[in-house]
Amino acid sequence: MNKVGFTTFSKKYKELVEAYLKESVSQLSAPTQIKEAMLYSLEAGGKRIRPLLLFATLEAFGKKGELGIEAAAAIEMIHTYSLIHDDLPSMDNDDLRRGKPTNHKVFGEAYAILAGDALLTYSFQVISSASSEAIPTEVKIQLITELAKASGAEGMVGGQVADMDGEGKDLSLDELEYIHIHKTGKLLAYSVVAGAMIAGANNQLLEKFTTFAHHLGLAFQIRDDILDLEGDQEIIGKKVGSDEQNNKSTYPSLLTMEGARQSLLEHITLAKDALNSMELETEILKEITDLVANRNH
Amino acid sequence: MNKVGFTTFSKKYKELVEAYLKESVSQLSAPTQIKEAMLYSLEAGGKRIRPLLLFATLEAFGKKGELGIEAAAAIEMIHTYSLIHDDLPSMDNDDLRRGKPTNHKVFGEAYAILAGDALLTYSFQVISSASSEAIPTEVKIQLITELAKASGAEGMVGGQVADMDGEGKDLSLDELEYIHIHKTGKLLAYSVVAGAMIAGANNQLLEKFTTFAHHLGLAFQIRDDILDLEGDQEIIGKKVGSDEQNNKSTYPSLLTMEGARQSLLEHITLAKDALNSMELETEILKEITDLVANRNH
Numbered sequence: 001m002n003k004v005g006f007t008t009f010s011k012k013y014k015e016l017v018e019a020y021l022k023e024s025v026s027q028l029s030a031p032t033q034i035k036e037a038m039l040y041s042l043e044a045g046g047k048r049i050r051p052l053l054l055f056a057t058l059e060a061f062g063k064k065g066e067l068g069i070e071a072a073a074a075i076e077m078i079h080t081y082s083l084i085h086d087d088l089p090s091m092d093n094d095d096l097r098r099g100k101p102t103n104h105k106v107f108g109e110a111y112a113i114l115a116g117d118a119l120l121t122y123s124f125q126v127i128s129s130a131s132s133e134a135i136p137t138e139v140k141i142q143l144i145t146e147l148a149k150a151s152g153a154e155g156m157v158g159g160q161v162a163d164m165d166g167e168g169k170d171l172s173l174d175e176l177e178y179i180h181i182h183k184t185g186k187l188l189a190y191s192v193v194a195g196a197m198i199a200g201a202n203n204q205l206l207e208k209f210t211t212f213a214h215h216l217g218l219a220f221q222i223r224d225d226i227l228d229l230e231g232d233q234e235i236i237g238k239k240v241g242s243d244e245q246n247n248k249s250t251y252p253s254l255l256t257m258e259g260a261r262q263s264l265l266e267h268i269t270l271a272k273d274a275l276n277s278m279e280l281e282t283e284i285l286k287e288i289t290d291l292v293a294n295r296n297h
Numbered sequence: 298m299n300k301v302g303f304t305t306f307s308k309k310y311k312e313l314v315e316a317y318l319k320e321s322v323s324q325l326s327a328p329t330q331i332k333e334a335m336l337y338s339l340e341a342g343g344k345r346i347r348p349l350l351l352f353a354t355l356e357a358f359g360k361k362g363e364l365g366i367e368a369a370a371a372i373e374m375i376h377t378y379s380l381i382h383d384d385l386p387s388m389d390n391d392d393l394r395r396g397k398p399t400n401h402k403v404f405g406e407a408y409a410i411l412a413g414d415a416l417l418t419y420s421f422q423v424i425s426s427a428s429s430e431a432i433p434t435e436v437k438i439q440l441i442t443e444l445a446k447a448s449g450a451e452g453m454v455g456g457q458v459a460d461m462d463g464e465g466k467d468l469s470l471d472e473l474e475y476i477h478i479h480k481t482g483k484l485l486a487y488s489v490v491a492g493a494m495i496a497g498a499n500n501q502l503l504e505k506f507t508t509f510a511h512h513l514g515l516a517f518q519i520r521d522d523i524l525d526l527e528g529d530q531e532i533i534g535k536k537v538g539s540d541e542q543n544n545k546s547t548y549p550s551l552l553t554m555e556g557a558r559q560s561l562l563e564h565i566t567l568a569k570d571a572l573n574s575m576e577l578e579t580e581i582l583k584e585i586t587d588l589v590a591n592r593n594h
Contacts, residue, residue, distance in 0.1 A: 029451050030450035030454075030455040030458075031450075031455055031459055034450050035450065038450070085410055085411075085414060090405070090410065091407050108387070109387035110387045110388050111458070113382055113387065113388065113410065114382075114457060116414070117417065117449075120418065121417065121448055122445065122450065124421045124441055124445050125441070125442055128438045128441045138434055140438055141434055141437055144425045145422055145425040145426065148418050148421050148422035148425070149422060151418055153328075153331050153332065153335070154325055154326050154327050157331065158327040158328055158331060158415075160411060161327075161328045161330060162328055164407055165328070
């Protein structure tokens with residue numbers, strides 16, 4: 001696939017998921033202020049990389065991405081709730097997110113906590129609401145189980161806890177990977193695996209997608225750590241060097257910058273190897289993999 | 298049913314759900330500290346009225362309560378997460394809950410937020426994990442949909458928002474009921490309706506159970522308001538008169554104490570009328586209704 005093909009794909013599905021997010025929250029029969037707080041962070045932009053991964057996986061099977069709209073929206077709701085809660089004063093205490101004031105800066109802490117809770121809760125409802133013709137009921141239950149695992153104590157929340165506990169400590173590479181695999185990796189991996197489950201993949205293929213997503217997730221995080229040191233503040237939307245300032249262990253701090261770049265390259269290669277081992281149309285997934293390796297924000 | 302019968306029922310199912318909660322959280326593959334924070338609040342006691350309602354509803358159909366163990370545990374997880382988040386400094390800022398230090402007082406705010414998030418997330422996983430022989434997959438999806446509605450922006454979270462916005466304002470009775478129906482009523486009602494759904498109730502019966510639960514929920518809240526003014530601090534586990542001190546509109550403040558007692562009685566009567574209109578064994582549900590009307594904590 002050429003760049004034009006990917007740009008078309010990306011634009012189409014970003015618009016699709018953003019329209020769905022807006023519509024599904026707006027129509028809730030709930031106090032206006034909580035809907036505004038939910039929408040503020042859902043609409044704060046971002047690359048929508050998780051939904052795009054899900055849509056691209058469906059397309060790899062020759063399926064329409066639209067089949068996965070509910071799951072894609074649910075993942076973005078979970079991702080967004082985690083950002084809102086992570087930014088809170090008692091957590092990372094961030095004032096800015098993607099260059100905009102964080103949720104609690106605009107709506108206050110209580111609303112930010114509740115908007116996160118509401119998004120988290122709604123994500124499961126959205127998946128259950130998918131039509132049974134599009135997604136068999138048994139698959140919906142699997143999607144819900146795996147989403148909860150990826151985002152709860154055994155996944156993202158567990159990673160956030162380990163991240164907090166690791167602050168100010170010198171972590172080993174294993175400890176750092178535990179954090180990243182849980183804090184960001186599991187939900188990224190879920191995005192791909194959910195697409196494959198909706199497409200009706202067999203277990204062998206699901207495993208290959210899991211391997212792909214594992215390496216993609218680590219590549220994503222290594223790139224994040226590199227950007228924190230070398231990125232352009234205007235583009236990444238937060239202060240450069242904030243990890244160092246917060247005494248955070250990162251890939252560059254453990255491996256040197258050169259070592260981090262090398263590790264990034266290895267994970268990208270392993271991710272693509274996994275894609276090449278499938279007999280599927282994985283061109284868009286490869287584009288996304290390159291995007292992750294080279295992104296500047 | 299006599300008092301002895303109810304005591305036996307209550308003891309049996311409290312133990313059942315408490316053992317399930319402990320076991321299911323303990324076996325999570327997650328950092329020890331987050332499991333401790335989750336268990337601390339899950340094990341803080343309480344009447345377990347929501348699980349008991351669910352089990353009693355199943356027994357009304359002549360079904361074993363055990364069929365509903367996952368749903369009962371999920372409800373208690375949601376209820377517990379909501380207490381942890383409501384107690385936070387940016388919300389109600391409570392130091393005590395059931396006479397014990399609140400979650401954030403013991404584990405700190407960040408952990409309290411994350412323990413709540415993890416419990417909320419896990420609740421959906423627990424329902425999905427029920428065996429398909431016990432609960433057909435289609436019913437599990439319904440249970441998940443309705444749990445999300447009862448606890449999210451259209452339910453409990455919406456009620457909490459309305460409650461916060463109403464603080465210090467003179468509310469009308471309609472506004473006060475909106476708050477209670479959403480903040481506590483929907484999850485109480487869900488407990489009953491979930492039991493009926495698992496038992497395979499038809500729509501007509503589901504509606505009768507909804508009516509029962511609606512009145513039970515309002516009775517519960519009116520009793521709560523009365524206890525806040527007349528309760529024994531040692532027994533209710535928090536300061537008497539705290540609503541008044543916080544300028545909160547309550548049933549006694551809107552209706553006078555006499556009016557509140559009258560309204561409590563009316564809702565209890567309507568709740569029992571709904572039970573009497575079913576051709577089911579609703580004795581235990583009536584016991585719980587009396588318990589709600591007369592409880593002293």
